[in-house]
Amino acid sequence: MDLLINRLTASILVAGCLVAWFLQLIAHSPISPTPLTLQHSYKQEGPFAKNNVLQAVEKLGEGVLDRPEDTAVDSQGLIYTATQDGWIKRMHSNGSWEDWKMVGSTPLGLTVSKSGDVLVCMPNQGLLKVNDDQIFLLASEVNGIPIRLADAVVEASDGSVYFSDASTKFGYDRFFLDLLEAKPHGRLLKYDPITKKTTVLLDGLGFANGVALSLEEDYILICETWKFRCLKHWIKGEKLGSTEIFIENLPGGPDNINIAADGRSYWIALIGGMRSRPLEFVYRYGILKHIFATYPYLLEWIGFMDNQTMVVKVGEEGEPIISFDDSNGKVISLVTSAMEVEDYLYLGSLNANFLGRLSIDKFRI
Numbered sequence: 001m002d003l004l005i006n007r008l009t010a011s012i013l014v015a016g017c018l019v020a021w022f023l024q025l026i027a028h029s030p031i032s033p034t035p036l037t038l039q040h041s042y043k044q045e046g047p048f049a050k051n052n053v054l055q056a057v058e059k060l061g062e063g064v065l066d067r068p069e070d071t072a073v074d075s076q077g078l079i080y081t082a083t084q085d086g087w088i089k090r091m092h093s094n095g096s097w098e099d100w101k102m103v104g105s106t107p108l109g110l111t112v113s114k115s116g117d118v119l120v121c122m123p124n125q126g127l128l129k130v131n132d133d134q135i136f137l138l139a140s141e142v143n144g145i146p147i148r149l150a151d152a153v154v155e156a157s158d159g160s161v162y163f164s165d166a167s168t169k170f171g172y173d174r175f176f177l178d179l180l181e182a183k184p185h186g187r188l189l190k191y192d193p194i195t196k197k198t199t200v201l202l203d204g205l206g207f208a209n210g211v212a213l214s215l216e217e218d219y220i221l222i223c224e225t226w227k228f229r230c231l232k233h234w235i236k237g238e239k240l241g242s243t244e245i246f247i248e249n250l251p252g253g254p255d256n257i258n259i260a261a262d263g264r265s266y267w268i269a270l271i272g273g274m275r276s277r278p279l280e281f282v283y284r285y286g287i288l289k290h291i292f293a294t295y296p297y298l299l300e301w302i303g304f305m306d307n308q309t310m311v312v313k314v315g316e317e318g319e320p321i322i323s324f325d326d327s328n329g330k331v332i333s334l335v336t337s338a339m340e341v342e343d344y345l346y347l348g349s350l351n352a353n354f355l356g357r358l359s360i361d362k363f364r365i
Contacts, residue, residue: 047320057356082107109152121150123172210257223254256337273306
């Protein structure tokens, strides 16, 4: 009888400790998660078949660039990139790199404006305009809400600037919490150069990331990273103001998106490690999300942001055309942007000390 009582007492103590730990975990967790059940993504066949084509990339500026997240090109053919050590750097036609402007912090998306200025998304700051003479803050808040995680930017022919604010709740250093919480904190913003005002075009987005304008500038595409899809938002014509799904169930989290050279298709960089089976299991259960949010180092154990990477080209109706990957990150991993210039695809990465360049002439479709 004494043995039974002792076992029962021990069981009660263990159960009590577990309940106390659970309550403390919930109380101190940085997130209030929503379960996320994903649909099956595209199978790794057809346009998404593994091919390891990205293992053939040329490494530009190796050792000079610190995790170049995005790229842009100006009217003279100079390639610009934003690096995680705070520099905007540019590559000249002879292949040499110039430390052009120090903007500080960790710049993300950028584009070259029609006037030759470089527009830069700065986490915890907002939208910058950079030129040879100055660095100017264009926008830092909208309707009293700070632009916490400016991520990607594109300019229209009339000078209007469209850019994403990935999360109004979590900053760049804690972006993974937005993915775990799975509540839509992202926004698509528009900066008007005439009025100098910024407005919200769309809110309630699932980590608003890459943006791209159509050739006719009648719609804008916006990537939702943890929803594994891209939306099409109409800014002109009969569908003005309406939004529809452009492509969904992607095999990785869409990061940046750029219009292709043909003006009818788009290149999307996909973060493959966000759709591993263990992660999809975690996405479904709030308690697991609390655990990984509280102990984020555990995410590495289940393949979060692992080495597999892919870029996919999709048509104007959102149909997959072709993809290139490095399935185990042997040469390049965590590709965050793909920009087509002439016969090359320039690849940004948050896990590389170079800018990737891939000859795609033989892959034209």
